[in-house]
Amino acid sequence: MSSQLPPQFTRPFMKIFHILEAILLVAITLATLAAMVNEFIHVYVNKQIQLTDILLMFIYLEVLAMVQQFVTNGKIPVRYPIYIAIMAIARYITLGMKELDGIYVVWLALAAFILAAATLLIRVGHHYWPYEKLTDPAKNQSED
Numbered sequence: 704m705s706s707q708l709p710p711q712f713t714r715p716f717m718k719i720f721h722i723l724e725a726i727l728l729v730a731i732t733l734a735t736l737a738a739m740v741n742e743f744i745h746v747y748v749n750k751q752i753q754l755t756d757i758l759l760m761f762i763y764l765e766v767l768a769m770v771q772q773f774v775t776n777g778k779i780p781v782r783y784p785i786y787i788a789i790m791a792i793a794r795y796i797t798l799g800m801k802e803l804d805g806i807y808v809v810w811l812a813l814a815a816f817i818l819a820a821a822t823l824l825i826r827v828g829h830h831y832w833p834y835e836k837l838t839d840p841a842k843n844q845s846e847d
Contacts (some may be wrong), residue, residue, distance in 0.1 A: 728774060739763045742763070
């Protein structure tokens with residue numbers, strides 16, 4: 704579906720949008736790397752690695768993987784934010800296990816299970832019904 708806007712407006716707008724997108728991707732990457740370094744310093748100072756530290760590192764790793772996927776493919780698979788949400792729930796349960804009510808832990812575990820099931824459904828769906836390759840409409844019109 705092509706834009707109904709005039710090309711003299713669309714081209715500069717898209718150029719600005721791509722520049723802004725690149726700046727934000729660099730900012731996200733730098734912020735994530737800074738957070739990782741901060742976490743490594745925290746572990747080094749405490750001279751103790753806990754499960755919550757490892758789960759937090761996985762969250763940072765997934766954020767970097769999302770940036771890499773976006774830079775490489777121009778899109779982010781919906782699975783990546785789901786993975787981050789599952790890790791965040793696991794970390795939250797691990798951090799507050801002693802203070803959380805039992806029913807609250809069950810609800811959080813159920814939320815993680817639903818997210819995992821959603822990921823499985825997405826993967827199975829992509830296997831049986833893969834996306835069709837999108838073709839460039841301008842190319843198809845020029846071939847006619």
